[in-house]
Amino acid sequence: VRATERTYTGPRRRLGAWRAGRPGEVVDQGGQPWGTRLGSQGPDQGFALRLARAFRPRLRLGPGEHVADVVVGCVGVALKRAALFGRAPVADDLEVAFGLFGFLDEPLVGPALAERRRLFAEVSHHHQYTEVRRIVDLVPDATLGLTRQEALDARDAGRAFTPDPVHHRPSRLVIPDPTGPQKGRLLDSVLPVALFLVLNRVWGLAAGVAGATLWSIKVAVSRRSRGEVVGRFLPILVAYLVVRAGVGIWTDSEAVYFGIGIGTKAAIGLALIGTVVRGRPILTRYAPAVVPFSAETQAHPGYHRVMARLTVLLGAYQLATSIWDVWLFNRTSTDGYVLIRFVVGWPAGTAATMAAFLWADRALRVVPDCPGLLELMERPDRR
Incomplete structure (x- = not known):
């Protein structure tokens, strides 16, 4: 290279470790701010506006409703759903948001249209952050955790929304919190x-x-x-x-009553192990009803191997707890047996379940295109 030719010159080397200290970086300030009406920030939230463009031709608005207001209000709901799963927004988030408020169905009429029009009025204006937050707060986390069809079913059944926090009255769009049964x-x-x-x-x-x-x-x-x-x-x-x-x-007889339960549990454990011995582990068949494994994953030998081992572990746990129950029953009173088994059973069952899930999560990663058990269960399209 000649001395007169232009070449690349890098910046001067700076001593010391790099720190995220620029004004827009909040790492040193304890991370993202949190508080009333600040929500849960997720990654790449601006991408929701790009996705919303594809929905504009599908929106079914009534008289007096404006596309800009509808997009801003429903994008806020979609971002809340994405943040709950700790990921960037996807098209399904917008499907749920627009669908919950009926913008993908036939246009509303009468009082329902007037109520929805009031709710979304002028929320696209940059001064209307509080109004957008009110729309977002109408949709509880429990509804956003549902699949698209489940969310629409909850809407039709009157279980998709919380009471209006501003007007302190239920609207035609706003329905009681569906989390009641869980409590x-x-x-x-x-x-x-x-x-x-x-x-x-x-x-x-x-x-x-x-x-x-x-x-x-x-x-x-x-x-x-x-x-x-x-x-x-x-x-x-x-x-x-x-x-x-x-x-x-x-x-x-306490021995007969509790013995039936202990015997049933042991029989279930033996039956589970028996399905593996016969070459037809029961979890291989029924696990996809809980976790959305793809057809390719279910056909892979690694999937069958993991499900077989999980079935054996589940059966062994049933047998081990049966032996523990017999030992405990013979060494304490009836009340003591019931109380101790209840107090010990919960933490032991939770610990065993978590250990099995973590092991299966790692073991399933040998299957091509399988992201692991935990990630599959966190997906919003899980049935």
Whole structure:
């Protein structure tokens, strides 16, 4: 290279480590600011505006509604959904947002149109941040965690929105929080144990068994009414609870009543392991009902191997807890057995489940194009 020719010259080397100290960088200030109406910031949020362009021809607006207002209001809802999953916005977020407010359906008429028009009026103006936040706050996290079709079903059933925080009244678009049934899960788990302990202490084994069984049946029926998977097996579950309670009351024996439960759990464990021995692990068939594995993933030998090992682990856990139950029952009182098993069972079950999930997450990554168990379960299109 001649001395007169132009060549690249890099900047002068600076001593010391690089620091994110420029005005727009918030790393040294504790990260993104948080507080009332600041929301949860996610990555690449501006991309939602690019995605929204493709939806403009599909929007069905009524008289007096403006595309700019609709886009700004619904983009805010879409960004909230994307941030809940810790990712950039995708088209499905906008499908949910526009769909919840009915902008992809036939145009509204009458009072419903007037209410929606009032809600979105002039929100595209840059001074209307508070109004946009009000629209976003109408859609709770529980609704945004649903798939697109589930969110539309919740809207049609009147369970998709929260009360209007400004006007303090429900609107035709705003419906009570759908998370109510979830709040009773802890009570559903604790009450059978509490009923057994109290009734058994006051009126004896028969009363304790009857109280715990009736509440367990009530929980099963309630979950069916909410559309949960247990509904498919409800007749078998109710029959089992009734037969077990009847035998326990008839024999008036704690050993018989609890022995039925322990024996059932051990039998389930053996049956699970048996499906692996026969070469047909049960999780291979039923795991896709919970996690959206692709057809290619399900056909891969690595998937079958992981599901087989998980099935064996689940069966071994059932057998191990059965042995623990027998040991505990023979060394404590009836009340002590029920209480200790409940207190120990929750943390042990949670720890075992988390360990199995983390192991499966790593093991499934050997399958081509499979991002892992945890990422698949976090996807908003999960059924």
